[in-house]
Amino acid sequence: MAITVALIGNPNVGKTVIFNNLTGGREHVGNWPGVTVEKKVGVCIHKGTVMNIVDLPGVYSLTARSIAERIARNYIVEERPDVVVDIVDASNIERNLYLTLLLLELEANVVVALNMWDVAKAKGYEIDVGMLSRLLGVPVVPTVAPRKEGMEELKDEIVKAAQRKEKRGMFISYGKEIEDLIKKIEGVLSEDAKLSKRYPLRWLAIKVLEGDEEVIKKVRESPQGAKIISEVLPA
Amino acid sequence: MEKINLKAAGGYALVLGVLYVSVGVLEILSWIGIHLSGFVIPGDLFGGLALLVIGTVYLSGVKTLLAGKEEGLAFLFVGAILSATFGVIFLLIMGAHWLNYWLGEEEFSTIAEFRPEIWLFFISLPVAYFIWKWRKLQK
Amino acid sequence: MSAKALRGEDLEVVLAEKRYETIGKIVKASVRKREAKLTFSDMLDKVFLHKYLGIPIFLAIMWAVFQFTFEVSSPFMDMLESGFGLLGKLAGDATTPLASLWADGICAGLGFIMIFIFPIFFLFVALAILELSGYLPRAAFVMDRAMYKIGLPGKAFVPMLMGFGCNLPAIMATRGIEDEKDRLTTILVNPLMSCGARLPVYVVIAGALFPDYAGTVVFSMYILGITLAVLMALLFRKVIPALKGKPGPLILELPPYLTPTPASVGMLTWERGVVFVKKAGTILFAGAVLMWFLTYFPWGVEPGSAESYAGKLGQAVQPIFSPLGFSSALVIALIFGFLAKEIIVETLGILYGAEEEAAIKSAIAANVSPVTGFAFMAFVLTYLPCLATVGIVKAETGSWKWVGFLILYELLLAYAVAAVIVGIGSLL
Numbered sequence: 014m015a016i017t018v019a020l021i022g023n024p025n026v027g028k029t030v031i032f033n034n035l036t037g038g039r040e041h042v043g044n045w046p047g048v049t050v051e052k053k054v055g056v057c058i059h060k061g062t063v064m065n066i067v068d069l070p071g072v073y074s075l076t077a078r079s080i081a082e083r084i085a086r087n088y089i090v091e092e093r094p095d096v097v098v099d100i101v102d103a104s105n106i107e108r109n110l111y112l113t114l115l116l117l118e119l120e121a122n123v124v125v126a127l128n129m130w131d132v133a134k135a136k137g138y139e140i141d142v143g144m145l146s147r148l149l150g151v152p153v154v155p156t157v158a159p160r161k162e163g164m165e166e167l168k169d170e171i172v173k174a175a176q177r178k179e180k181r182g183m184f185i186s187y188g189k190e191i192e193d194l195i196k197k198i199e200g201v202l203s204e205d206a207k208l209s210k211r212y213p214l215r216w217l218a219i220k221v222l223e224g225d226e227e228v229i230k231k232v233r234e235s236p237q238g239a240k241i242i243s244e245v246l247p248a
Numbered sequence: 249m250e251k252i253n254l255k256a257a258g259g260y261a262l263v264l265g266v267l268y269v270s271v272g273v274l275e276i277l278s279w280i281g282i283h284l285s286g287f288v289i290p291g292d293l294f295g296g297l298a299l300l301v302i303g304t305v306y307l308s309g310v311k312t313l314l315a316g317k318e319e320g321l322a323f324l325f326v327g328a329i330l331s332a333t334f335g336v337i338f339l340l341i342m343g344a345h346w347l348n349y350w351l352g353e354e355e356f357s358t359i360a361e362f363r364p365e366i367w368l369f370f371i372s373l374p375v376a377y378f379i380w381k382w383r384k385l386q387k
Numbered sequence: 388m389s390a391k392a393l394r395g396e397d398l399e400v401v402l403a404e405k406r407y408e409t410i411g412k413i414v415k416a417s418v419r420k421r422e423a424k425l426t427f428s429d430m431l432d433k434v435f436l437h438k439y440l441g442i443p444i445f446l447a448i449m450w451a452v453f454q455f456t457f458e459v460s461s462p463f464m465d466m467l468e469s470g471f472g473l474l475g476k477l478a479g480d481a482t483t484p485l486a487s488l489w490a491d492g493i494c495a496g497l498g499f500i501m502i503f504i505f506p507i508f509f510l511f512v513a514l515a516i517l518e519l520s521g522y523l524p525r526a527a528f529v530m531d532r533a534m535y536k537i538g539l540p541g542k543a544f545v546p547m548l549m550g551f552g553c554n555l556p557a558i559m560a561t562r563g564i565e566d567e568k569d570r571l572t573t574i575l576v577n578p579l580m581s582c583g584a585r586l587p588v589y590v591v592i593a594g595a596l597f598p599d600y601a602g603t604v605v606f607s608m609y610i611l612g613i614t615l616a617v618l619m620a621l622l623f624r625k626v627i628p629a630l631k632g633k634p635g636p637l638i639l640e641l642p643p644y645l646t647p648t649p650a651s652v653g654m655l656t657w658e659r660g661v662v663f664v665k666k667a668g669t670i671l672f673a674g675a676v677l678m679w680f681l682t683y684f685p686w687g688v689e690p691g692s693a694e695s696y697a698g699k700l701g702q703a704v705q706p707i708f709s710p711l712g713f714s715s716a717l718v719i720a721l722i723f724g725f726l727a728k729e730i731i732v733e734t735l736g737i738l739y740g741a742e743e744e745a746a747i748k749s750a751i752a753a754n755v756s757p758v759t760g761f762a763f764m765a766f767v768l769t770y771l772p773c774l775a776t777v778g779i780v781k782a783e784t785g786s787w788k789w790v791g792f793l794i795l796y797e798l799l800l801a802y803a804v805a806a807v808i809v810g811i812g813s814l815l
Contacts, residue, residue: 106414106418107407107410107411107414110410110413110414111406111407111410114406114409114410115406135426136420137420138418138419138420139418139419139420140417140418140419141416141417141418141419142417144416144417145413145417145418148413148416148417149413185405185406185409187401187402187405188405191398191401191402191405219402222398222399222402223398223399223402224397224398224399292603293603294450294603294606295450295454297447297450298447298450298451301440301443301444301446301447302447304440304443305434305440305444308434308437308440318425319425319430319433321430322430322431322433322434323433323434325427325430325431325434326431326434326435326444329431330444330447330448333448333451334451337451337454337455338454340455340459341454341455341458341459343459344458344459344460344461344462345458345462347462348461348462348465351462351465351466382427383427386425386426386427
C-alpha cells in the first residue's frame with residue numbers, strides 16, 4: 014500500500030526532527046509551486062506500507078492570510094493526503110490544539126503526535142493521553158522526537174488511520190444561531206455538485222462565515238454562490 | 249519505591265569529599281617536594297588544586313544532606329560528574345602514554361600512570377545509582 | 388439575515404473564541420499540572436552556578452581540558468610525523484632544488500605543521516563537548532560577575548572562549564554584543580586569548596625546555612593570555628575615551644543540559660577544524676614554500692645560515708630583539724608568524740635543519756635557554772594577530788584606526804612582557 018502523509022504543526026514543535034526520524038534523512042527538497050517556500054518530501058517504509066511524507070510549513074492557523082498557511086491548507090484540501098500528522102507541543106498544548114481543531118474541521122484524517130513529552134513532564138504536566146484521544150476523536154501518540162521515542166507507535170497509527178474508512182474527529186458546536194447559519198449555507202452549497210464533491214461542506218460554510226478570501230472566491234464562481242453571498246454577507 | 253536515603257548520600261559525599269581533598273593536598277605537597285605517600289601520588293600543583301575543588305564540591309553537600317534536604321544531592325551529582333570527567337580524561341591520557349610507550353618513545357610505569365584521579369573516579373561511580381534513582385522518582 | 392448583523396461582531400473572532408472554549412474544556416479534562424519540581428538541570432545549576440564554587444569548577448574543568456589536549460595528542464603527532472619523514476625520504480638525498488623542495492620544504496616544513504592538527508583537533512572536540520552539553524552558558528554566567536568587574540560584558544565570554552580555538556570566528560561572534568563599546572573592547576583583547584595556531588609553538592618549546600611540566604607550562608601561557616586580556620580591558624575602559632564606561636548587563640537564557648551525541652560533537656568539531664585544514668592547504672603551504680626558498684637560497688648555502696636570504700633578513704631585524712635574547716632564527720620565525728602563527732614552528736624547523744619533532748626539540752634545547760624560551764612563547768602569545776585576523780578586525784570594526792591600534796599596542800605589550808620575563812629570569 015502506498016499512502017501520502019502530511020506533517021503539520023506549529024513552528025518549533027520538532028516537526029523537522031520527526032520528519033527526519035521518519036524519512037531517515039532521505040529527503041528531497043524543492044519549492045512549493047509559484048512561491049519561495051521550501052517543500053520537503055521523503056519516504057518511509059513501515060510494515061509493507063510506503064509512506065510518502067510531505068512536510069508542510071509550520072503554521073499556527075489555517076486562514077488565507079499568510080503564504081505558509083495557504084500552502085498548508087491548500088495541500089490538505091486539494092491533494093487530500095491519506096493521513097495528516099499534527100505535531101503538537103505537549104508543553105504548550107492549548108495553543109497547539111487550535112490547529113488540531115482546524116484540521117478536524119477540514120475533515121483531515123488526523124493523527125496527533127504529542128511531541129516534547131519530556132519537556133511537558135519536566136514542567137510538571139500530566140497528560141491523560143487516552144482521554145485526550147477520546148475527546149478529540151483521533152489517535153494521539155506521545156513522542157520525544159530527539160530520542161526517537163514513540164516513532165514506531167506513530168508509524169503504526171498512521172498506517173491504521175490510512176486504512177480507516179469512517180470519518181473521525183470531534184464535532185465543535187458553535188452555538189444554535191451560528192449552527193443554523195451553517196446549516197443554511199450547507200444547504201445551498203450542496204446544490205453545487207462540483208463544490209460539494211470536492212470540499213467538506215461544513216468547512217466551506219464556516220469559512221464563508223469567517224469571511225475567508227480564498228473560499229469566498231471559490232464560492233463566487235459557483236452558480237449558487239451569488240445567492241449565498243448576497244444573503245449571508247453584507248453588501 | 250522508597251525515597252532516597254539522604255543520610256546515606258550524605259555519608260558517601262563526606263567520604264568522597266575527604267578522599268579528594270586529601271589526595272589533592274598530597275599532590276600539592278608532592279609537587280613541592282614533600283612525598284608523604286611514597287611516590288604513588290604524583291606531584292602536580294594544578295592537578296592537586298583541581299582535586300581540592302572536586303572535594304570541596306562533595307563536602308558542600310554533606311551538611312544539607314545530613315539535614316535531610318534533597319537539594320544537597322545536587323552537590324553529590326555535580327561532584328560525580330566532575331569525578332567522571334577527570335577520571336575519563338586521565339584514563340585517556342594513560343592510554344596515550346601507553347601508546348607512546350608502544351611506539352618506543354617513552355617509558356611507562358603502571359604505578360605512575362594509574363593516577364589517583366582514575367581510581368577516585370571508580371570510587372565515585374556508585375553515585376550513578378543515586379542519580380538514576382532520583383530521576384526515576386521525578387517521573 | 389446577515390451574519391454580521393446577527394451578532395454585531397466579527398464572526399471570525401466569535402468562531403475563534405468558541406474554538407478556544409472547546410480547547411479549554413478538553414485540556415481541563417485531560418491535562419493536570421503538578422507543582423513544578425526541580426529538574427535535573429536545576430539541580431546541576433545549583434552547583435555549576437554556585438556563588439563560590441562556580442568559578443573554581445570552571446577553572447578545574449579548563450585545566451583538565453588542556454591536560455587532555457596536550458597529552459592525548461602526543462602519540463598521534465609522533466605517528467604522523469614518522470609518516471611524513473618516510474614521505475620525505477622518497478626524494479632520496481635532497482641534492483637538487485626540486486628534491487629539496489619536496490623533502491625539506493614540503494615534507495619537513497608543511498608536514499611538520501600538519502601534525503599539529505591533533506592538538507587542535509582534540510581542543511576543538513573538548514570545546515564542542517562543553518558547548519553542546521550546555522555547560523558553556525553556565526560558565527559565561529558564572530564569569531559574568533567577574534567579567535563585569537574587568538569591563539567586559541558577560542556576552543563577551545563565549546567569543547573570548549572561542550578565541551582559544553581561533554580568533555577569526557571568535558571576533559565574528561562578537562556581533563552578538565549590542566553595545567558598541569563593549570564589542571570594540573572585546574575585539575581588541577580577543578587576540579590575547581591564545582588561539583589554536585599558537586599551540587604548536589607552546590607544545591614544541593615547552594616540550595623541549597620544560598619536559599616534565601609541559602602541560603602546565605602550556606596552561607600557564609593560556610592563563611597569561613587571559614590575565615593580559617583582563618588587564619588590557621580594564622586599562623582600555625579607563626583610559627581610552629572611545630571606550631570609557633561600564634559594560635552592559637547580562638541577560639542570558641540558559642539552555643537545558645544535554646548529553647552531547649558523538650555525531651553532533653563530530654560535526655561541530657569538523658566545522659571548526661576544517662578551517663585549519665583549509666588554511667594548511669593554502670597559506671601554510673605557500674608559507675612553507677616561501678620559507679624554504681628564503682632558507683635554502685641562494686642555492687648551495689648552508690640552510691638558514693647567515694648567507695641565506697632568511698639569515699640576512701634575520702640579521703637585519705635581530706638587533707631590536709637582542710635585549711630579549713632572541714636569536715635571529717627566532718626573529719625570522721616571528722616575522723613569518725604574521726602570515727599565520729603555525730608558520731613559526733615550520734620556520735624554526737627549517738632554520739634548525741630539523742625534520743622531526745624530536746630533532747627540533749633538541750635543537751631548541753641546545754640553542755635556547757628556558758628563560759628565553761618562556762619569553763619567546765609569551766611574545767608569540769601577544770605580539771600581533773595573524774594576517775587573517777587583522778583582515779577580520781578591519782571588517783568588523785570598519786576602520787584601519789582600530790587595526791593600527793591593535794597591532795601597535797600588541798607589539799609594545801609583547802616586548803614589555805618578554806622583557807619582564809627575561810628580567811625576572813635573570814634574577815632567578
